[in-house]
Amino acid sequence: MTELRELARRLLSEGTVNAVLGWEEGPRGARPAFVTDAAGADRLIFDPRCVHNLAAYLSPRRPHLKQLGKVAIVLKPCDAKAVAGLIRETQVPRENVVLIGVRCGGVLADPESTEPLSEATVADRCRGCPDREAKLADHLVGTAGPGFPGPSHRAQKVEELAALPADQRWAFWQAEFEKCVRCHACRQVCPMCFCERCLADKTMPRWIESSPHNRGNFAWHVARAMHLAGRCVDCGECERVCPEGLPLGLLTRKVAQVVADRYDFRPTDDPAVPAPVGTYRMDDPQEFIL
Amino acid sequence: MDATPADAANFEPRITAFVCNWCTYTGADLAGTSRLQMASNVRIIRLPCTGRIDPMFITKAFERGADGVIVSGCHPADCHYTAGNYHARRRFAIFRELAGFLGVDPGRITFSWVSASEGAKWRDVVNDTVTRVRALGPFTNFRRMVADPATVSAPSTEVK
Ligand code: SF4
Ligand code: SF4
Ligand code: SF4
Numbered sequence: 013m014t015e016l017r018e019l020a021r022r023l024l025s026e027g028t029v030n031a032v033l034g035w036e037e038g039p040r041g042a043r044p045a046f047v048t049d050a051a052g053a054d055r056l057i058f059d060p061r062c063v064h065n066l067a068a069y070l071s072p073r074r075p076h077l078k079q080l081g082k083v084a085i086v087l088k089p090c091d092a093k094a095v096a097g098l099i100r101e102t103q104v105p106r107e108n109v110v111l112i113g114v115r116c117g118g119v120l121a122d123p124e125s126t127e128p129l130s131e132a133t134v135a136d137r138c139r140g141c142p143d144r145e146a147k148l149a150d151h152l153v154g155t156a157g158p159g160f161p162g163p164s165h166r167a168q169k170v171e172e173l174a175a176l177p178a179d180q181r182w183a184f185w186q187a188e189f190e191k192c193v194r195c196h197a198c199r200q201v202c203p204m205c206f207c208e209r210c211l212a213d214k215t216m217p218r219w220i221e222s223s224p225h226n227r228g229n230f231a232w233h234v235a236r237a238m239h240l241a242g243r244c245v246d247c248g249e250c251e252r253v254c255p256e257g258l259p260l261g262l263l264t265r266k267v268a269q270v271v272a273d274r275y276d277f278r279p280t281d282d283p284a285v286p287a288p289v290g291t292y293r294m295d296d297p298q299e300f301i302l
Numbered sequence: 303m304d305a306t307p308a309d310a311a312n313f314e315p316r317i318t319a320f321v322c323n324w325c326t327y328t329g330a331d332l333a334g335t336s337r338l339q340m341a342s343n344v345r346i347i348r349l350p351c352t353g354r355i356d357p358m359f360i361t362k363a364f365e366r367g368a369d370g371v372i373v374s375g376c377h378p379a380d381c382h383y384t385a386g387n388y389h390a391r392r393r394f395a396i397f398r399e400l401a402g403f404l405g406v407d408p409g410r411i412t413f414s415w416v417s418a419s420e421g422a423k424w425r426d427v428v429n430d431t432v433t434r435v436r437a438l439g440p441f442t443n444f445r446r447m448v449a450d451p452a453t454v455s456a457p458s459t460e461v462k
């Protein structure tokens with residue numbers, strides 16, 4: 013933590029950046045922090061409660077950081093994949109951000125948790141995560157824990173669901189979609205959902221019915237899963253912020269598996285690796301096409 | 303959800319086909335001008351390219367009462383816009399698995415490449431799809447959402 017604070021202080025006092033985005037102690041656990049002066053660097057923390065994917069603040073739809081000029085952002089290895097995604101999709105010029113990587117051995121599922129990090133309390137995406145530090149980072153600080161073994165519970169649930177007959181899967185999802193109130197928190201928190209006008213807000217034509225009825229909810233979750241195919245970095249933020257507890261990670265996981273199996277693409281913090289949707293190979297498998 | 307034999311006998315599937323202007327539409331036209339006999343359950347929506355066929359079109363078709371959907375365009379290497387069908391192929395592959403995961407029987411969606419000269423192939427695609435969807439029965443999933451809200455609220459299959 014001292015290392016992180018010293019680095020932030022130096023970047024701010026030397027004028028390399030105008031702000032450092034990281035985490036601080038809030039009234040209810042860790043929370044995102046914007047530090048704009050060197051004295052404030054001591055507010056910064058990093059511990060297993062630093063769950064939030066701060067890359068979402070970099071997306072151009074959110075002007076917070078842009079107004080501050082050049083910024084530094086503190087990143088876990090998984091968050092770095094989202095930054096790489098934003099660079100890959102030309103949303104963030106690489107030279108506009110300083111990336112401070114924190115070495116990571118897993119975070120808690122809940123940033124408000126007071127429990128120690130353990131097999132039971134760890135965020136599901138950390139189970140089996142092989143990354144201890146972000147290769148994309150300009151600076152690396154801290155030491156990493158050993159990490160947690162996989163497989164993730166989500167991946168197991170995807171398999172169990174996939175083994176059910178179609179009508180039972182339909183019933184499962186209908187019961188889940190029924191809870192969705194279409195607050196779009198899942199969209200707002202997602203670093204890769206940066207469209208100026210989301211399909212869900214378009215009315216001419218209205219592809220996604222706006223009322224929180226299962227018909228529109230189905231369309232919404234299809235749209236979101238499709239738009240994030242090959243782009244989702246599995247940060248789990250959508251599922252974490254959903255006020256109704258929808259298992260959104262099952263959808264993103266499923267799509268990620270399809271993309272990995274068919275196109276050999278896994279989320280990466282290398283912006284030079286092309287995205288799997290928007291590119292193609294002439295010999296892509298097409299066993300499902302007559 | 304499965305149709306009884308009696309239903310199946312009276313059931314005429316409604317099939318929506320999204321086809322590209324350059325190959326499949328022309329192929330379907332050829333099937334017509336050649337007077338090929340085929341099932342008349344298909345309503346064609348013509349688009350410039352398979353690359354223009356958004357998965358939301360398929361979702362909307364089902365939402366609005368289609369029992370099955372056909373998506374068809376130019377063979378690989380034949381796209382009028384060079385690569386629209388290659389992009390579409392990836393999108394459809396992902397969508398197909400997603401739809402299946404959400405509980406839509408993949409048998410309700412046909413993807414095909416039909417060129418401008420393949421009138422007979424279009425006939426086969428149509429007949430195959432109609433036969434397959436007829437066997438699956440009416441797609442009542444969306445209709446039930448409106449008709450019987452209780453069905454929608456039914457407890458989910460527990461997956462722990
Ligand atoms: S956050 Fe949850 S309730 Fe809100 S729109 Fe997304 S899935 Fe629905
Ligand atoms: S879809 Fe969810 S898990 Fe994927 S990048 Fe967006 S917030 Fe993260
Ligand atoms: S759901 Fe789709 S249209 Fe909406 S913000 Fe996300 S990527 Fe953009």
